[in-house]
Amino acid sequence: MIRSVITGTGSALPVRRVSNAEMAEMVDTTDEWIVERTGIRFRHIAGEGETTATLARDAATRALDAAGIAAAEVDLIVLATATPDQTFPATATKVQAMLGINDCVAFDVAAVCSGFLYAVQVADSMIRSGVARRALVIGAETFSRILDWEDRTTCVLFGDGAGAMVLEAQESDEATGRGILATKLHADGRHNELLYVDGGPSTTGTVGKLRMKGREVFRHAVVNLAAVMGESMALAGLSTDSVDWVVPHQANARILDATARKLGLAPERVVVTVDQHANTSAASVPLALDVAIRDGRIRPGQIVVLEAMGGGFTWGAAVVRI
Numbered sequence: 001m002i003r004s005v006i007t008g009t010g011s012a013l014p015v016r017r018v019s020n021a022e023m024a025e026m027v028d029t030t031d032e033w034i035v036e037r038t039g040i041r042f043r044h045i046a047g048e049g050e051t052t053a054t055l056a057r058d059a060a061t062r063a064l065d066a067a068g069i070a071a072a073e074v075d076l077i078v079l080a081t082a083t084p085d086q087t088f089p090a091t092a093t094k095v096q097a098m099l100g101i102n103d104c105v106a107f108d109v110a111a112v113c114s115g116f117l118y119a120v121q122v123a124d125s126m127i128r129s130g131v132a133r134r135a136l137v138i139g140a141e142t143f144s145r146i147l148d149w150e151d152r153t154t155c156v157l158f159g160d161g162a163g164a165m166v167l168e169a170q171e172s173d174e175a176t177g178r179g180i181l182a183t184k185l186h187a188d189g190r191h192n193e194l195l196y197v198d199g200g201p202s203t204t205g206t207v208g209k210l211r212m213k214g215r216e217v218f219r220h221a222v223v224n225l226a227a228v229m230g231e232s233m234a235l236a237g238l239s240t241d242s243v244d245w246v247v248p249h250q251a252n253a254r255i256l257d258a259t260a261r262k263l264g265l266a267p268e269r270v271v272v273t274v275d276q277h278a279n280t281s282a283a284s285v286p287l288a289l290d291v292a293i294r295d296g297r298i299r300p301g302q303i304v305v306l307e308a309m310g311g312g313f314t315w316g317a318a319v320v321r322i
Protein backbone atom coordinates (compact mmCIF):
# COMPACT_ATOMS: atom_id res chain seq x y z
CA MET A 1 0.00 0.00 0.00
CA ILE A 2 1.02 3.64 -0.43
CA ARG A 3 1.77 5.50 2.79
CA SER A 4 3.16 8.93 3.66
CA VAL A 5 6.65 8.26 5.02
CA ILE A 6 8.64 10.81 7.04
CA THR A 7 11.93 10.98 5.14
CA GLY A 8 13.39 14.04 6.87
CA THR A 9 12.81 16.48 9.71
CA GLY A 10 14.23 19.89 10.57
CA SER A 11 13.72 22.71 13.05
CA ALA A 12 14.74 26.29 13.70
CA LEU A 13 14.78 28.62 16.69
CA PRO A 14 15.30 32.37 16.97
CA VAL A 15 18.79 33.42 18.08
CA ARG A 16 17.67 35.07 21.33
CA ARG A 17 17.14 32.68 24.27
CA VAL A 18 15.32 34.12 27.26
CA SER A 19 15.55 32.58 30.76
CA ASN A 20 12.91 32.65 33.48
CA ALA A 21 15.14 35.06 35.41
CA GLU A 22 14.89 37.51 32.50
CA MET A 23 11.10 37.08 32.45
CA ALA A 24 11.07 37.99 36.15
CA GLU A 25 12.60 41.35 35.20
CA MET A 26 9.62 42.05 32.91
CA VAL A 27 6.64 40.80 34.98
CA ASP A 28 5.89 39.85 38.59
CA THR A 29 7.00 36.19 38.44
CA THR A 30 9.81 33.93 39.60
CA ASP A 31 11.90 31.13 38.11
CA GLU A 32 10.53 28.85 40.87
CA TRP A 33 6.86 29.53 40.00
CA ILE A 34 7.40 28.99 36.27
CA VAL A 35 9.42 25.78 36.70
CA GLU A 36 7.10 24.31 39.31
CA ARG A 37 3.83 25.08 37.46
CA THR A 38 4.98 24.51 33.87
CA GLY A 39 8.45 22.92 33.63
CA ILE A 40 9.56 25.82 31.41
CA ARG A 41 13.11 27.16 31.89
CA PHE A 42 13.84 28.91 28.58
CA ARG A 43 12.06 30.17 25.47
CA HIS A 44 13.41 31.64 22.22
CA ILE A 45 12.07 35.02 21.14
CA ALA A 46 12.20 36.26 17.53
CA GLY A 47 14.26 39.39 16.91
CA GLU A 48 14.38 41.86 14.08
CA GLY A 49 14.31 40.09 10.71
CA GLU A 50 13.11 36.81 12.23
CA THR A 51 9.52 35.98 11.29
CA THR A 52 7.30 32.93 11.05
CA ALA A 53 8.31 32.58 7.39
CA THR A 54 12.09 32.82 7.99
CA LEU A 55 11.91 30.26 10.81
CA ALA A 56 9.75 28.01 8.62
CA ARG A 57 12.21 28.35 5.72
CA ASP A 58 15.15 27.33 7.94
CA ALA A 59 13.30 24.35 9.40
CA ALA A 60 12.14 23.29 5.91
CA THR A 61 15.66 23.59 4.47
CA ARG A 62 17.00 21.28 7.20
CA ALA A 63 14.16 18.80 6.62
CA LEU A 64 14.87 18.75 2.87
CA ASP A 65 18.60 18.18 3.55
CA ALA A 66 17.77 15.30 5.91
CA ALA A 67 15.46 13.78 3.29
CA GLY A 68 18.09 14.26 0.58
CA ILE A 69 15.70 15.87 -1.86
CA ALA A 70 15.81 19.17 -3.71
CA ALA A 71 13.24 21.89 -2.99
CA ALA A 72 12.09 21.68 -6.62
CA GLU A 73 10.87 18.11 -6.00
CA VAL A 74 8.29 19.32 -3.43
CA ASP A 75 4.74 19.43 -4.84
CA LEU A 76 2.86 20.42 -1.65
CA ILE A 77 3.52 22.78 1.26
CA VAL A 78 1.11 22.78 4.20
CA LEU A 79 2.08 25.27 6.88
CA ALA A 80 0.36 25.38 10.25
CA THR A 81 0.45 28.73 12.02
CA ALA A 82 -1.64 31.14 14.06
CA THR A 83 0.94 33.89 13.60
CA PRO A 84 1.31 34.34 9.83
CA ASP A 85 3.66 37.00 8.45
CA GLN A 86 0.66 38.71 6.83
CA THR A 87 -3.12 38.23 7.08
CA PHE A 88 -2.76 37.10 3.48
CA PRO A 89 -1.19 35.64 1.39
CA ALA A 90 -0.53 32.38 3.16
CA THR A 91 2.87 32.15 4.83
CA ALA A 92 3.29 28.83 2.96
CA THR A 93 3.57 30.80 -0.28
CA LYS A 94 6.27 33.05 1.23
CA VAL A 95 8.22 29.96 2.27
CA GLN A 96 7.67 28.50 -1.21
CA ALA A 97 9.22 31.61 -2.77
CA MET A 98 12.10 31.63 -0.27
CA LEU A 99 12.87 28.00 -1.16
CA GLY A 100 12.83 28.84 -4.89
CA ILE A 101 9.89 26.54 -5.70
CA ASN A 102 8.05 28.14 -8.60
CA ASP A 103 5.03 25.88 -8.77
CA CYS A 104 3.46 23.65 -6.17
CA VAL A 105 0.34 23.64 -3.98
CA ALA A 106 0.93 25.85 -0.91
CA PHE A 107 -1.45 26.92 1.82
CA ASP A 108 -1.73 27.55 5.56
CA VAL A 109 -3.75 25.64 8.12
CA ALA A 110 -5.14 27.46 11.18
CA ALA A 111 -5.83 25.18 14.14
CA VAL A 112 -3.52 26.93 16.64
CA CYS A 113 -1.51 24.50 18.81
CA SER A 114 -2.90 21.43 17.06
CA GLY A 115 -2.31 22.98 13.63
CA PHE A 116 0.55 20.63 12.88
CA LEU A 117 -1.63 17.57 13.45
CA TYR A 118 -4.25 19.08 11.14
CA ALA A 119 -1.54 19.78 8.54
CA VAL A 120 -0.26 16.20 8.79
CA GLN A 121 -3.73 14.73 8.19
CA VAL A 122 -4.34 17.03 5.20
CA ALA A 123 -0.94 16.26 3.63
CA ASP A 124 -1.29 12.52 4.34
CA SER A 125 -4.74 12.48 2.71
CA MET A 126 -3.44 14.30 -0.37
CA ILE A 127 -0.47 11.92 -0.66
CA ARG A 128 -2.56 8.75 -0.26
CA SER A 129 -5.12 10.00 -2.79
CA GLY A 130 -2.33 10.59 -5.32
CA VAL A 131 -2.67 14.39 -5.51
CA ALA A 132 0.81 14.95 -4.03
CA ARG A 133 3.99 12.88 -3.85
CA ARG A 134 6.42 14.96 -1.79
CA ALA A 135 5.09 17.30 0.85
CA LEU A 136 6.68 19.75 3.22
CA VAL A 137 4.60 19.90 6.39
CA ILE A 138 5.60 22.80 8.61
CA GLY A 139 4.57 24.22 11.98
CA ALA A 140 5.94 27.72 12.55
CA GLU A 141 5.08 30.46 15.00
CA THR A 142 6.11 33.80 16.45
CA PHE A 143 3.72 33.89 19.40
CA SER A 144 5.92 36.53 21.08
CA ARG A 145 4.27 39.02 18.68
CA ILE A 146 0.74 38.31 19.97
CA LEU A 147 1.56 38.09 23.68
CA ASP A 148 0.52 40.69 26.20
CA TRP A 149 3.93 41.27 27.77
CA GLU A 150 2.27 42.73 30.87
CA ASP A 151 0.15 39.61 31.54
CA ARG A 152 2.24 37.24 33.67
CA THR A 153 -0.35 34.49 33.37
CA THR A 154 0.36 34.06 29.65
CA CYS A 155 3.62 35.74 28.58
CA VAL A 156 5.87 33.34 30.52
CA LEU A 157 4.35 30.29 28.78
CA PHE A 158 5.12 30.77 25.09
CA GLY A 159 8.09 30.88 22.72
CA ASP A 160 8.89 31.13 19.01
CA GLY A 161 10.18 28.47 16.63
CA ALA A 162 9.51 26.18 13.69
CA GLY A 163 9.59 22.50 12.84
CA ALA A 164 9.18 20.73 9.51
CA MET A 165 8.95 17.28 8.02
CA VAL A 166 9.17 15.90 4.51
CA LEU A 167 6.43 13.38 3.78
CA GLU A 168 6.91 11.17 0.71
CA ALA A 169 4.59 8.68 -0.97
CA GLN A 170 6.22 5.27 -0.64
CA GLU A 171 5.16 1.66 -1.03
CA SER A 172 4.77 0.32 2.51
CA ASP A 173 4.04 -3.16 3.86
CA GLU A 174 0.59 -3.10 5.45
CA ALA A 175 1.66 -4.84 8.67
CA THR A 176 5.25 -3.71 9.17
CA GLY A 177 5.89 -0.80 6.78
CA ARG A 178 6.92 2.74 7.57
CA GLY A 179 4.69 5.78 7.37
CA ILE A 180 1.66 7.44 8.91
CA LEU A 181 -0.54 4.64 10.22
CA ALA A 182 -3.47 6.66 11.56
CA THR A 183 -4.61 10.21 12.30
CA LYS A 184 -7.56 11.48 14.33
CA LEU A 185 -8.71 15.08 14.70
CA HIS A 186 -11.37 16.85 16.75
CA ALA A 187 -12.75 20.36 17.24
CA ASP A 188 -15.26 21.78 19.71
CA GLY A 189 -15.94 25.45 18.98
CA ARG A 190 -17.87 26.05 22.19
CA HIS A 191 -14.65 26.83 24.06
CA ASN A 192 -13.55 29.92 22.14
CA GLU A 193 -13.46 32.13 25.25
CA LEU A 194 -11.02 29.89 27.12
CA LEU A 195 -8.15 30.47 24.68
CA TYR A 196 -8.31 33.14 21.98
CA VAL A 197 -6.81 36.29 20.51
CA ASP A 198 -8.81 39.46 21.21
CA GLY A 199 -8.51 40.88 17.71
CA GLY A 200 -8.72 39.98 14.05
CA PRO A 201 -9.14 41.43 10.55
CA SER A 202 -12.91 41.03 10.46
CA THR A 203 -13.72 42.08 14.04
CA THR A 204 -11.38 44.75 15.35
CA GLY A 205 -9.18 45.30 12.32
CA THR A 206 -6.20 44.65 14.63
CA VAL A 207 -3.99 41.66 15.29
CA GLY A 208 -4.95 41.34 18.97
CA LYS A 209 -3.32 39.67 21.97
CA LEU A 210 -3.55 36.14 23.34
CA ARG A 211 -5.96 35.57 26.25
CA MET A 212 -6.26 32.32 28.17
CA LYS A 213 -8.03 30.81 31.16
CA GLY A 214 -5.17 28.46 31.90
CA ARG A 215 -6.73 26.32 34.60
CA GLU A 216 -9.76 25.40 32.45
CA VAL A 217 -7.59 24.73 29.39
CA PHE A 218 -5.45 22.42 31.51
CA ARG A 219 -8.46 20.36 32.58
CA HIS A 220 -9.73 19.89 29.01
CA ALA A 221 -6.24 19.16 27.69
CA VAL A 222 -5.57 16.10 29.83
CA VAL A 223 -8.98 14.52 29.11
CA ASN A 224 -8.99 15.26 25.37
CA LEU A 225 -5.37 14.30 24.71
CA ALA A 226 -5.57 10.98 26.50
CA ALA A 227 -8.80 10.18 24.60
CA VAL A 228 -7.52 11.11 21.14
CA MET A 229 -4.26 9.22 21.62
CA GLY A 230 -6.29 6.15 22.52
CA GLU A 231 -8.48 6.64 19.45
CA SER A 232 -5.50 7.02 17.09
CA MET A 233 -3.80 3.91 18.47
CA ALA A 234 -7.04 1.93 18.08
CA LEU A 235 -7.30 3.14 14.46
CA ALA A 236 -3.73 1.94 13.88
CA GLY A 237 -4.56 -1.38 15.56
CA LEU A 238 -1.88 -0.88 18.22
CA SER A 239 -1.86 -1.12 21.99
CA THR A 240 -0.10 1.23 24.40
CA ASP A 241 2.63 -1.40 24.86
CA SER A 242 3.76 -1.06 21.24
CA VAL A 243 4.31 2.71 21.48
CA ASP A 244 8.03 3.55 21.61
CA TRP A 245 7.67 7.32 21.94
CA VAL A 246 5.04 9.96 22.46
CA VAL A 247 5.88 13.37 21.02
CA PRO A 248 3.33 15.66 22.65
CA HIS A 249 2.49 19.28 22.19
CA GLN A 250 4.82 21.02 24.64
CA ALA A 251 2.49 23.27 26.63
CA ASN A 252 3.15 22.27 30.21
CA ALA A 253 5.23 19.46 31.77
CA ARG A 254 2.36 18.70 34.15
CA ILE A 255 -0.03 18.12 31.20
CA LEU A 256 2.53 15.74 29.65
CA ASP A 257 2.87 13.79 32.91
CA ALA A 258 -0.86 13.63 33.59
CA THR A 259 -1.69 12.52 30.02
CA ALA A 260 0.98 9.80 30.01
CA ARG A 261 -0.23 8.56 33.41
CA LYS A 262 -3.84 8.41 32.22
CA LEU A 263 -2.77 6.16 29.33
CA GLY A 264 -0.43 4.03 31.43
CA LEU A 265 2.62 5.20 29.46
CA ALA A 266 6.00 5.37 31.22
CA PRO A 267 7.25 8.98 31.49
CA GLU A 268 10.59 7.85 29.94
CA ARG A 269 8.73 7.31 26.65
CA VAL A 270 7.57 10.93 26.45
CA VAL A 271 9.76 13.42 24.56
CA VAL A 272 9.99 16.63 26.61
CA THR A 273 11.37 19.90 25.22
CA VAL A 274 9.03 22.32 26.98
CA ASP A 275 11.87 23.15 29.41
CA GLN A 276 13.97 24.52 26.54
CA HIS A 277 11.38 25.90 24.10
CA ALA A 278 8.23 26.66 26.15
CA ASN A 279 4.96 26.43 24.20
CA THR A 280 5.67 27.15 20.51
CA SER A 281 2.09 26.32 19.45
CA ALA A 282 1.96 24.66 16.00
CA ALA A 283 5.76 24.39 15.97
CA SER A 284 6.07 22.40 19.17
CA VAL A 285 5.39 18.86 17.92
CA PRO A 286 7.65 18.97 14.83
CA LEU A 287 10.34 20.78 16.85
CA ALA A 288 10.32 18.10 19.55
CA LEU A 289 10.20 15.34 16.92
CA ASP A 290 13.25 16.77 15.15
CA VAL A 291 15.19 17.11 18.42
CA ALA A 292 14.49 13.48 19.38
CA ILE A 293 15.32 12.13 15.89
CA ARG A 294 18.57 14.09 15.69
CA ASP A 295 19.75 13.11 19.19
CA GLY A 296 19.14 9.44 18.32
CA ARG A 297 16.28 8.72 20.73
CA ILE A 298 13.75 8.08 17.96
CA ARG A 299 15.03 5.48 15.51
CA PRO A 300 13.78 4.00 12.23
CA GLY A 301 11.07 1.39 12.69
CA GLN A 302 9.83 2.75 16.01
CA ILE A 303 6.20 3.60 16.69
CA VAL A 304 5.68 7.26 17.59
CA VAL A 305 2.46 8.98 18.62
CA LEU A 306 2.19 12.72 17.96
CA GLU A 307 -0.50 14.68 19.81
CA ALA A 308 -1.62 18.25 20.41
CA MET A 309 -4.47 20.39 21.68
CA GLY A 310 -5.09 24.08 21.17
CA GLY A 311 -7.44 27.02 20.86
CA GLY A 312 -10.89 26.34 19.44
CA PHE A 313 -10.65 23.85 21.04
CA THR A 314 -8.97 21.68 18.46
CA TRP A 315 -7.04 18.51 19.20
CA GLY A 316 -5.61 15.51 17.43
CA ALA A 317 -3.12 12.67 17.29
CA ALA A 318 -1.17 10.74 14.67
CA VAL A 319 0.51 7.34 14.85
CA VAL A 320 3.64 6.92 12.74
CA ARG A 321 6.13 4.13 12.11
CA ILE A 322 9.33 6.14 11.65
Ligand code: COA
Nearest residue numbers: 029030033037113152153156214215217218251252309310
Ligand atom coordinates in the same frame (compact mmCIF):
# COMPACT_ATOMS: atom_id res chain seq x y z
N1 COA B 1 4.10 34.03 38.12
C1 COA B 1 3.67 33.99 39.39
N2 COA B 1 2.38 33.78 39.72
C2 COA B 1 1.52 33.57 38.70
C3 COA B 1 1.90 33.60 37.37
C4 COA B 1 3.26 33.85 37.09
N3 COA B 1 3.74 33.88 35.84
N4 COA B 1 0.82 33.39 36.60
C5 COA B 1 -0.22 33.20 37.44
N5 COA B 1 0.20 33.32 38.71
C6 COA B 1 -0.61 33.22 39.93
C7 COA B 1 -2.06 33.45 39.68
O1 COA B 1 -2.34 34.84 39.65
C8 COA B 1 -2.70 32.75 40.84
O2 COA B 1 -2.65 33.57 41.96
P1 COA B 1 -3.92 33.70 42.94
O3 COA B 1 -4.14 32.32 43.46
O4 COA B 1 -3.45 34.68 43.95
O5 COA B 1 -5.03 34.17 42.06
C9 COA B 1 -1.76 31.55 41.09
O6 COA B 1 -0.53 31.90 40.41
C10 COA B 1 -2.29 30.25 40.55
O7 COA B 1 -2.79 30.47 39.25
P2 COA B 1 -3.45 29.29 38.42
O8 COA B 1 -3.87 29.81 37.11
O9 COA B 1 -4.44 28.57 39.25
O10 COA B 1 -2.17 28.34 38.27
P3 COA B 1 -2.09 26.91 37.62
O11 COA B 1 -1.46 25.98 38.56
O12 COA B 1 -3.38 26.52 36.96
O13 COA B 1 -1.02 27.16 36.47
C11 COA B 1 -0.92 27.54 34.11
C12 COA B 1 -1.31 28.10 35.47
C13 COA B 1 -1.31 28.53 33.04
C14 COA B 1 0.55 27.27 34.09
C15 COA B 1 -1.68 26.19 33.90
O14 COA B 1 -3.03 26.38 34.20
C16 COA B 1 -1.56 25.70 32.50
O15 COA B 1 -0.49 25.35 32.04
N6 COA B 1 -2.70 25.60 31.80
C17 COA B 1 -2.74 25.09 30.47
C18 COA B 1 -2.19 26.10 29.56
C19 COA B 1 -2.00 25.52 28.21
O16 COA B 1 -1.61 24.40 28.07
N7 COA B 1 -2.26 26.32 27.23
C20 COA B 1 -1.99 26.05 25.89
C21 COA B 1 -2.82 24.98 25.36
S1 COA B 1 -2.45 24.99 23.72
